[in-house]
Amino acid sequence: MEPTQLVVDLSRWQFAITVLYHFLFVPLTIGLAVLIAAIETVYVVTGREIFRDMAKFWGKLFLINFALGVATGLTMEFQFGTNWSFYSYFVGDVFGAPLAIEGLMAFFLESTFVGLMFFGWDRLSRGKHLFVTYMVALGSNLSALWILIANGFMQAPSGARLDPFTMRLQLSSFANLIFNPDAQTKFVHTTAASYVLAAVFVCAVSAWYLLRKRHVELARRSFRMAAIFGLFASLAVITLGDASGFKDVGVQPPKIAAMEAMWHTEKAPAGLNLIAFPSSREQKNLWSLSVPWIGGMMLTHAFDKPIPGVFELEAQARRRIYNGIPALLALERLQKTPGDNRALTTFRQHEKDIGYAFLLQRYAPNVAKATPAQVERAARKTIPSVPVVFWAFHLMVYFGFTMLAFFVLATMFSLMRSEYRRRWFLRLSLWLLVLPYLTVELGWITAEMGRQPWTVYGILPTWLSASTHSVAYMIFSLAGFIGLYTVFIVIEIYLMRRAIIEGPATAPGKDDNTQALPTFVLKGGSA
Amino acid sequence: MTTSELLRYAGWFALALLALAGAAILSYWAPWYFAWVVGTVMIILITAFAGALYERQAREQGAHGEDPLK
Amino acid sequence: MEAYAVLKVIWWLLLGVLFMGIGIMIGQDMGVGTSLRYLGRTDRERRAVLNMIGPHWDGNQVWFILGGGAIFAAFPTVYATLFSGLYIVMLLLLWSMIIRPLGFEYRSKLDSPRWRERWDWALFLSGFIPMLVFGTAIGNALRGFPFRFNEIMQSFYPHGFGFYTLFNPFSVLIGGGMAVALSLYQAGAMVSLRSEGLILARAKRMMRAAAVLAMVIFTIGGIWLSQLNGYAPSGTIDPAMPANPLASSAIMAKGAWLHNFFTHPALFIVPILVYIALLAGSWFTRRNRPQWAWWSGAIAWMATIGTLGAAMFPILAPSYVNIDQSLTVWNASSSPRTLAWMLGFALVFIPLILFYTGWAFRVMRGKIRPEDIAQRDKKGEESY
Numbered sequence: 001m002e003p004t005q006l007v008v009d010l011s012r013w014q015f016a017i018t019v020l021y022h023f024l025f026v027p028l029t030i031g032l033a034v035l036i037a038a039i040e041t042v043y044v045v046t047g048r049e050i051f052r053d054m055a056k057f058w059g060k061l062f063l064i065n066f067a068l069g070v071a072t073g074l075t076m077e078f079q080f081g082t083n084w085s086f087y088s089y090f091v092g093d094v095f096g097a098p099l100a101i102e103g104l105m106a107f108f109l110e111s112t113f114v115g116l117m118f119f120g121w122d123r124l125s126r127g128k129h130l131f132v133t134y135m136v137a138l139g140s141n142l143s144a145l146w147i148l149i150a151n152g153f154m155q156a157p158s159g160a161r162l163d164p165f166t167m168r169l170q171l172s173s174f175a176n177l178i179f180n181p182d183a184q185t186k187f188v189h190t191t192a193a194s195y196v197l198a199a200v201f202v203c204a205v206s207a208w209y210l211l212r213k214r215h216v217e218l219a220r221r222s223f224r225m226a227a228i229f230g231l232f233a234s235l236a237v238i239t240l241g242d243a244s245g246f247k248d249v250g251v252q253p254p255k256i257a258a259m260e261a262m263w264h265t266e267k268a269p270a271g272l273n274l275i276a277f278p279s280s281r282e283q284k285n286l287w288s289l290s291v292p293w294i295g296g297m298m299l300t301h302a303f304d305k306p307i308p309g310v311f312e313l314e315a316q317a318r319r320r321i322y323n324g325i326p327a328l329l330a331l332e333r334l335q336k337t338p339g340d341n342r343a344l345t346t347f348r349q350h351e352k353d354i355g356y357a358f359l360l361q362r363y364a365p366n367v368a369k370a371t372p373a374q375v376e377r378a379a380r381k382t383i384p385s386v387p388v389v390f391w392a393f394h395l396m397v398y399f400g401f402t403m404l405a406f407f408v409l410a411t412m413f414s415l416m417r418s419e420y421r422r423r424w425f426l427r428l429s430l431w432l433l434v435l436p437y438l439t440v441e442l443g444w445i446t447a448e449m450g451r452q453p454w455t456v457y458g459i460l461p462t463w464l465s466a467s468t469h470s471v472a473y474m475i476f477s478l479a480g481f482i483g484l485y486t487v488f489i490v491i492e493i494y495l496m497r498r499a500i501i502e503g504p505a506t507a508p509g510k511d512d513n514t515q516a517l518p519t520f521v522l523k524g525g526s527a
Numbered sequence: 528m529t530t531s532e533l534l535r536y537a538g539w540f541a542l543a544l545l546a547l548a549g550a551a552i553l554s555y556w557a558p559w560y561f562a563w564v565v566g567t568v569m570i571i572l573i574t575a576f577a578g579a580l581y582e583r584q585a586r587e588q589g590a591h592g593e594d595p596l597k
Numbered sequence: 598m599e600a601y602a603v604l605k606v607i608w609w610l611l612l613g614v615l616f617m618g619i620g621i622m623i624g625q626d627m628g629v630g631t632s633l634r635y636l637g638r639t640d641r642e643r644r645a646v647l648n649m650i651g652p653h654w655d656g657n658q659v660w661f662i663l664g665g666g667a668i669f670a671a672f673p674t675v676y677a678t679l680f681s682g683l684y685i686v687m688l689l690l691l692w693s694m695i696i697r698p699l700g701f702e703y704r705s706k707l708d709s710p711r712w713r714e715r716w717d718w719a720l721f722l723s724g725f726i727p728m729l730v731f732g733t734a735i736g737n738a739l740r741g742f743p744f745r746f747n748e749i750m751q752s753f754y755p756h757g758f759g760f761y762t763l764f765n766p767f768s769v770l771i772g773g774g775m776a777v778a779l780s781l782y783q784a785g786a787m788v789s790l791r792s793e794g795l796i797l798a799r800a801k802r803m804m805r806a807a808a809v810l811a812m813v814i815f816t817i818g819g820i821w822l823s824q825l826n827g828y829a830p831s832g833t834i835d836p837a838m839p840a841n842p843l844a845s846s847a848i849m850a851k852g853a854w855l856h857n858f859f860t861h862p863a864l865f866i867v868p869i870l871v872y873i874a875l876l877a878g879s880w881f882t883r884r885n886r887p888q889w890a891w892w893s894g895a896i897a898w899m900a901t902i903g904t905l906g907a908a909m910f911p912i913l914a915p916s917y918v919n920i921d922q923s924l925t926v927w928n929a930s931s932s933p934r935t936l937a938w939m940l941g942f943a944l945v946f947i948p949l950i951l952f953y954t955g956w957a958f959r960v961m962r963g964k965i966r967p968e969d970i971a972q973r974d975k976k977g978e979e980s981y
Contacts, residue, residue, distance in 0.1 A: 038571045042578040051578065060979065067702035070655065071695040077665045081680025082687045086751045088680075092673020093931045097939055100666035104946040108659045112950075112957050115652030118979045123960050141567070145560075163932070165839045167750045168673075170932040175556070184559035191563065195570065221581050228577040232570045243559070335748045335843075417584060467681035468753055477688050484692060488699065495706050505977035 003466040010474035011083045011466045014481060016448070018075050020441050021485050025069035027440050030144055030191055031198025032062045033110075033137035035229055037130075039222075044130045054218055055133070056121070057504035058202065063118060064499060068492050070111070072485070087455050087465035093170045094160045094177060095150055102146035110139025144194070145187050152183025154456050155447065156251040162354065162459070164334045164347055169459070181247050186447075189240035192233045193443065196403055197436035199230025200429075203410060205500055207429035210420045215503050223419060227410035234404040241400070242298070249299050249307060252457055254382055255450035257310050258389035260295055261285055265309040269296025275394075278386040283310065310383050317356065317382040321375050324357035325367050326350045355459040356382075362463050384452045392449065396442040399435050406432055602836035602927070604936040608671040609913075609926045611943055613906050615667050618660035619731070620898040621783060624776065626654040628784025630697065630724025631777070634717055636788060636799050641967035643717065644705055647981040648970065649791040652961045654701055656954060661694070670939050674842060674929035675913050678752040682744050683734060686763050690730045697723035705981050728780045729773040735905065736772025737763060738914055739825065739854065745919035746842055755918060767825070771818035778814060779898055782807035782878065786891035789882070791964055804882050804890065808875040811897065815871055822908070827853025828915035828923055836911075840930045847915070847923040854908040864907045870900035 003011075036058050043051035077099065080088045088095075113135040120129060153160070159176030160169040171177065203226045209219035248256050256262075261276040263284055272295030276288035296307055308316075327350035333343040347354075357367050360378040364370035410429070413419035419426070451457055455465045554561040629636070629650050637643030650657075669676040680687055696719050704716035743756050785804035789797055832846040858864050878893030911926040930936065973980045 034567065034571065035574070038574040039578065041571065041575045045575070046579060046582060048582060056979075063702060063979075064706075067698040070658070071698040074662065074694055075691050077662050078680055078687060078691060081665075081669065081676045082684055083681065085677045085681035088669065088677035089674055089750055089752070092669055092676060093935050096666065096669030096671070096673050096676065096931070097935055100663065100670035100939060101942050103659060103663035103666040104942055104950070107662060108656065108946075108950045109953075111659050112653075112656030112954055114655055116957055116960060119648075119652040120960055121978070163839070166841045166932075171934045171938070174934070174938050179557045179560075181559070184557055188559050188563045188566070191567075221578060224581045225574050225578045229570060229574040232566075232573060236566055236570075240559070332748070338844075414581075417588065467684075468751065469681070469684060470757075473684055477684070480688060480692060484695065488695075491699070491703060495703060498706070 003463070003468045004471070005463070006471055007469055007474055008463050008466045010471065010478060011469075012462065014083060014474070014478050015079060017478070017485075018072065018079065018481055019448075020444060021489075022069070022072040022076055023440060023444055024437060024489075025065050025072065026144075027190075027194035027197040027436075028065045028201060029062070029069045030140045030194035031196070031233075032058060032065070032201065033133075033140045034195060035198050035202060035226065036062060037133045037137045038229065039225060040130050040133050042225075044126050050217060050221065053504050054222055057218065058222070059118060060499055061205070061496060063114075064492060064495050066114065068488060071488070075481070083467050083469070084455070084465050085467035087460065090168050090460055090465070091153070091160075091456055093168055094153060094157075097171070097174075098146045098150040098153075098177070102143055102150075106139050106142035106146060108139075110136055110143060113139065141191055144191050148187040148190055149178050149180065149183045151447075152180045152186055153177060154454075155186070155451060156180060156182035156247075157456050157459055158182075162351055164331055164344065165338060167331075167335070169456070182244075182251060185240055185244040185247055189237060189244055190443075192236035192240060193436075193440055195233035196230050196237055197440060199226040199233060199407070200403065200432055200436045202226035203230065203429045204433040207426040208500065209503070211423065211426050211430070216420070218504055220414075220420060223410070224414040227407055227414050230403070231407035231411050234400065234407050238400060238404065241397070245299050246301055249305075252451065253308050254310075254313050254384060255389065255446075256299065256307060257313055258384045258386045258450055259393040259446065260299075260307070261288065261386055261390040262295075262307060262309040263311060265306050265312045266296070268304050268306040269293045269300070269302075270307045271295050272298065273390075276390060278390055280386055310386070313383060314379045317379040318375060320353040321356040321360050321378055323350055324353035324355065325360070325370070327354040328357035328361075328367055355454070355456075355461065358459075358464055359453060359461040362461065381453050384450050389446060389450045392442045392445040396439050396446060399439040399442070403432070403435060403439070599837040601933045601936075604933055604940065605836065605926050605930045607940060608667075608930065608936055609906075609910070611940075612664075612667060612671065613902055614947075615660065615664045616902045617895075617899050619664050620776070620779065620902060621895045622657035622660050624728060624780035624898065625783035625787045626650050626657050627697075627724035627728045628777075628780035628782070629788065630700070630720040631728070632781055632784055632803055633720050633724075635803065636796055638795075639967070640710070640713060641970055642796055643713075644970045644981060645792070645965050645967045646788060646796060647701065647704070647720075648965050649788055651701070651981045653954075653957065655698070656957065658698075667939075671931055671936060672913060672924075672926075672929050673931060674750075674840065675924055678744055678746075678924065679734075679742065679914055681752065682742055682754050682758050683737070683763065684758075685760050686730055686734060690727050690734075693723045693726035693730075695723075697727075701981055724780075725777065728776045729769070732772035732774065732776030733764060733768045734772070735776070736768025737765075738909070739772075739822065739827075739905075740765060740768060741826065741828065741849075741915040741917040741923075743918045744916050744922075746922050748843070750841075750843070767821055771814060771821060774814045775811060775818065775901060778807050778811040779894065779901065782811060782875075783891070783894045783898070786878070786882075786887060786894045789887040790891060791962075793964055793966065796967075801882050804894075805879050808879045812872060812875050815868070815901070819868065822854050823852050825854065826851055826917070827856065827908075828912050828920065829853050829856060830911060830923075830925055830927070834927065836927050838927055840928055840932070842922045842924055842928045845923075845925065845928045846921040847912070847925070849915070849917065849920050857907055857910060867900055867903040867907050871897055871904065874900060 036055050039051055039058065040055040042048070043055060113132045116124065116132045117136050120132060124132065158180050159171060159173040161172045163170045202222050206219040206223040206226065209215045210223070245256065261273050261278040262270065271290040271292045273285070273288045273290045277286040279286050296305065297303060299307055327347050330343040330347035330350070331354065333340055334347060359381065360367050360370055360375060363377045364374040409425065410419065413422060413425060453461050453463070455462050550561065553564070629646060633643055633646060637646045700716050700720040700723055704713055704720070743758055744752050744754050746752050782804050785800040785807060788800040789804070792800060826849050828847055828849050830845060831848045838844060874893045874897035878890045878897065881890040881893060913924045913926060913929055915923040970980055
């Protein structure tokens, strides 16, 4: 009756592929919208037309990217229902609200104004057009806010309570849901990361022009603004990454243990593994390079707080499984006789660990008769894959610092007005473009793989969440998505490349000292 | 001062008070959301300033007859 | 009635509003996609037609996303049960809808006739299929679904729920046909607001044909519906019950979908309004009043969805495998707290959305001629 392991795995693969793919486009939308707003602000304040050309040019690239972001977002809005049926039932009362509010408050704003942003240049005054651009930026950022409130709930459920009569989580405090500290740090971390990605994108494209000595004036101004934008955004990402980690020590210790590949609880302050080769099977690091003390200090912001290691967490999980079993049994009794007050009392006493009993059900369908070996298996399952999470996290951090260093140099060179002479640096900027994309994806992998085996941490295990589809359906849909998405990305990269080669709407070769003339005069003249 | 002007100032004043109250509430309940509001506005302003600074630098350099491309 | 029951009804009504938004706003854009190859014969004509909805299709599409989000938030049981049951249909809907944004954004980016021809077909498919599927899904809601719940509320489709079950004649011809016909009408109305000459003449011809088609389908649908098995809750009905489908009961009977109409004959106004609106729309079209014709089409959509709601209330999704577990407004909604908070947001933001959508349409109003497109290209301006 339950979804088989293969179906659950295929559903997870499909979700992972579609969400990681969606997230190739979303950060550029979020970040570039803000950067374009800043550029257009300069245009409105100074009246220099080159800044309008810049806003239009980056806007053109924005639109190519935006289309795919919107298209792949459609999948996400419905995939909870199509593939995670029980999850949707179980958390819909809480989780559906931020998703709906995202549509009401953010997505409508962004999508309605994006049309005016591109087609309204002639029909709107400068001030009004600037307002429209800011609304697009605000809308895309608010989108991220509500999605991350929803995700924050999965990571650190707060503001909800399991209702035994409807067998689902029900909202108990809306304020706790939206002011969830996990959602807060995630939101700022994610949007700032999006700004960084957009900044690298603009730097890379500008560098490409500078290397070819095309559209130099436009490219140098863009490079300058993006460098500064990226510098501050990188600082914000790192600060918030730190804040996220600090929060997670208390909220999701298994994720932290996996991120740091900490098998044993060390004496505080714990060391920090810079490089490690953890083995899940042997439950130890085959090799590691670590620095003493730093890890504990960074994660707990204190000298005397230990970070629990994997073995300690498994022992805790074992206790919670045993504590959760009576809650699940009481719940089953309540399903049969809703008026059973004894069962209700038992349920209330043990409800905080009921998720662990759900987890055990995978290995012992009748939890009342679970053997110690089955409990042990479930307890070991509460630790996410240490190698995957460790490396996703560490690469993300190393890449993040690389980009910070890049922006320090970029800002310096741009302020010295020497960036166009340093061809090695321009070439580096170009190659750096892959880095932010990898980094944001690694961030998702850290957050989501680190939460396993749960969809809602500590409450609803992943295996129970999936829809009961057949394997054939899953293979069909997975193949369809992969095929369709592959075609899309080929087209999008092709068009993006073409738009970049074509360049802004000013005449190539001639440059922007002639900008006093409207651009169409230039184009008409060269045609 | 005319009545309409007075009303306008009163309106702006009310808006400022509202913003202050909002900031106070937000910073208490949601320090990171508050940080985002302040931080993003700041990043946009600094970025815009960097763009304007470029214009100034270009003018000054142009006065000295330097052409970056040659 | 208790506050919880009132909230449930309000959200049922709001869901109707969202369905109307989907029908009118997205339907109009999808109709443009479906009829693009008819309305525009040359590439320039087609581009003119695309640019008439160019600045708005993206905003309009959000009605669909909001529809999904609102069902999730207000009736999570429906979202969880139907979307997994309708897996193949949902995939078809999503895959065809995903192509649409790309069709708009990418079609005119290259100056190659083959490229554009392909995207024109993509726009046709991504306009026609989603509307057909949207209508088919609603048709299936009248036919019933083969789901049931176990004791912890996992939903199952014990007999499977395949392609052929979903695409039954009633759902495709009546549900799907009605949705496509109304979307074509609305597309014609939109285009006739912003076009002149040949394109305008074609749009008007299409509107008249679509209005007739819609009326025919609606009539057949009504007769067919009276022969179908309908559903209704039974036993003691407590509208303020905790939302648990295991705790309610329902019956299935031939013609039960007309029950509400016969107990409240005033409801017959709603289906009659469909005919009135479509006839008025045709009349306004002939009299060159496109604005009025557009609103008539909008009212026809509202009345069609209103008819559906009047027939089904309070059933949302009947199950013919376990009739008692049929989902109703009473047993499938969110908790009172969620419904109340969401209502607050809806009351603030839906008027705001309507306001700025109206502003966007006002800013971009005016006719678009094929020559304007050439002009825009010359100036290096953005256009589809």
